[in-house]
Amino acid sequence: MSAFEVAKSPIRRATAADIPHILGFIRELAEYENEPDKVLATEDLLAETLFGSTQYAKVLIAQDDDGTPTGFALYFYNYSTWNGRPGIYLEDLYVQPKYRRKNFGTLLLYALAGELKQIDGKRLEWSVLKWNTPSIEFYKSLGAVPLDEWDTMRIDGDRLTKLAEKAPFIGF
Template sequence: MTVAIRPAVLADVPVILRFVRELAEYERAADKVVATETLLADALFAQQPAAYAVVAEVDGVPVGMALYFFNFSTWTGWRGLYLEDLYVTPDARGSGVGGALLTHLAGIAVARGCTRFEWAVLDWNAPAIAFYLSKGAEPMNEWRTYRVSGDALTRLAEGA
């Protein structure tokens, strides 16, 4: 089986959204997905994209995707690549698709001068954690992620 990875195109938006929904279902958060094809198309293909995506195919059939964006480290003075979502269909798992996606993104990171390639994983997702560790990833256990959203975000923006 040969895995081909290519940049996403506008016509991929429906399959990307399907993969996002399948990932959210796997992560026990299907009810949290409010993205639409229009929102994803704008985020990925606007004049100044908010994010980028690549699609993994086997025999021309999409079997996975990775959605990423660039961030910046004040400590290093360089940009980083942040992997927002990595998804491989259940039938394609264990066949090298996930590894090929990570390798592809690492290549983008190196080519763009990034000094970091980071992502988050749910603490209960043992298969993903084992996979990432096997690729040389190191957990950042001393860091905690915080989020402000919804009404709390509005209140914070209003100075409350």
């Protein structure tokens, strides 16, 4: 490679052209997690929420040498009141089975750590299913520690609708 050539990175920021791949990865991940019927996302919803006027999350794409997408990381910024600094919450990390153990997952996490350094962020967090031993071991090998004293809480569906009905008007 000459001094004027730029090496092709295996990790890049997603564009709207990646929406079909992103949705495919989401569906494959849901299949892996035994929840294929839970995916409500569509290409139109992803276009609106990831690449529209308000971008609620960001996506990194892992790709092989010929540019074929191999996996993704979907994430958004959060905030630590104790640190007084931003962080990143990794919503989904997925690498297709035939590309696993080829460093794509590691490189996606390196890229997120690099982004955190750029924004002076202080923590990278995510959830992993307790039965997903291969992923847990992979994350631990990179230095992640489980937060056993914390439980994940969620309100969605009808419960969220009922809760929102009680919201005081504050000018949203």
